[in-house]
Amino acid sequence: MNIYVLLKRTFDTEEKISIQNGRIAEDGAEFIINPYDEYAVEEAIQVRDNHGGDVTVITVGGEESEKQLRTALAMGADKAVLINTEDDLDHGDQFTTATILAQYLKDQEVDLILAGNVAIDGGSGQVGPRVAEQLDIPFVTTITKLEIAGETVTVTRDVEGDSEVIETSLPLLVTAQQGLNEPRYPSLPGIMKAKKKPLEELELDDLDLEEEDVEAKTKTIEMYLPPKKEAGRVLEGDVAVQVSELVQLLRTEAKVI
Numbered sequence: 228m229n230i231y232v233l234l235k236r237t238f239d240t241e242e243k244i245s246i247q248n249g250r251i252a253e254d255g256a257e258f259i260i261n262p263y264d265e266y267a268v269e270e271a272i273q274v275r276d277n278h279g280g281d282v283t284v285i286t287v288g289g290e291e292s293e294k295q296l297r298t299a300l301a302m303g304a305d306k307a308v309l310i311n312t313e314d315d316l317d318h319g320d321q322f323t324t325a326t327i328l329a330q331y332l333k334d335q336e337v338d339l340i341l342a343g344n345v346a347i348d349g350g351s352g353q354v355g356p357r358v359a360e361q362l363d364i365p366f367v368t369t370i371t372k373l374e375i376a377g378e379t380v381t382v383t384r385d386v387e388g389d390s391e392v393i394e395t396s397l398p399l400l401v402t403a404q405q406g407l408n409e410p411r412y413p414s415l416p417g418i419m420k421a422k423k424k425p426l427e428e429l430e431l432d433d434l435d436l437e438e439e440d441v442e443a444k445t446k447t448i449e450m451y452l453p454p455k456k457e458a459g460r461v462l463e464g465d466v467a468v469q470v471s472e473l474v475q476l477l478r479t480e481a482k483v484i
């Protein structure tokens with residue numbers, strides 16, 4: 228089975244984030260594999276181990292994304308592809324990324340594509356479904372279980388706390404939700420092996436794409452951090468007193484009633 232994982236390098240949102248000139252400042256930020264993509268990598272490895280085939284991880288980004296691709300190889304993926312846009316593009320959006328990924332995947336024999344449900348930085352959840360649309364294959368988002376029997380695939384998806392079971396077929400694109408599996412840590416032998424695994428680097432030219440073909444359809448007007456949260460207030464004393472104080476505060480301070 229030919230399995231592909233769409234993997235995004237993101238900054239760690241647990242770190243302090245600052246904005247400079249309308250962009251997230253990259254100096255000092257820690258970069259990681261988008262956490263939802265770790266579930267996608269883990270699931271891809273398990274599907275390969277059960278059904279045979281190869282797992283290829285693929286990223287649209289710059290040279291520095293090699294680190295996250297090597298981590299996925301160390302987890303157990305077989306090959307990596309970096310589509311390096313550094314020299315060709317300054318701006319991009321979900322259309323840009325999805326079009327580049329789809330153009331690469333159009334020329335591959337694809338059975339299963341796994342993406343993250345959402346990137347923890349951009350957070351639009353658009354790239355996976357857009358890639359599937361461009362490839363004209365079915366997609367199921369936010370999955371928590373994947374079972375493959377021949378060409379038939381049974382998928383359980385998270386629908387805001389409830390579950391929905393869908394039967395579909397290969398080729399298929401799914402996006403991973405938390406709970407799909409427990410991503411493994413790369414082992415030391417895995418890290419050693421990863422250094423020798425193939426990592427192909429491509430540019431737009433290699434995909435017969437011109438800058439105009441992938442020009443962003445959207446423009447970011449402004450980027451800002453949410454206002455700082457004020458410290459909360461704990462009411463004390465008898466419950467009846469707390470309730471009446473709370474009602475008064477809701478009326479006079481919060482002005483919500």
Ligand SMILES: Cc1cc2nc3c(=O)[nH]c(=O)nc-3n(C[C@H](O)[C@H](O)[C@H](O)COP(=O)(O)OP(=O)(O)OC[C@H]3O[C@@H](n4cnc5c(N)ncnc54)[C@H](O)[C@@H]3O)c2cc1C
Nearest residue numbers: 233234287318319320321342343346349350351352353354
């Ligand atoms: C050349 C270029 C320049 C850019 N410049 C800017 C900029 O100036 N400012 C800015 O804010 N953003 C920029 N971006 C990023 C872009 O706007 C989005 O972050 C990106 O398209 C993904 O959207 P998202 O973060 O909402 O991901 P989502 O759609 O939420 O991601 C869902 C899933 O899609 C897959 N995926 C997403 N991105 C990639 C990727 N790059 N490679 C492989 N798989 C992926 C992953 O599986 C991920 O879990 C640029 C992108 C490109 C290609």
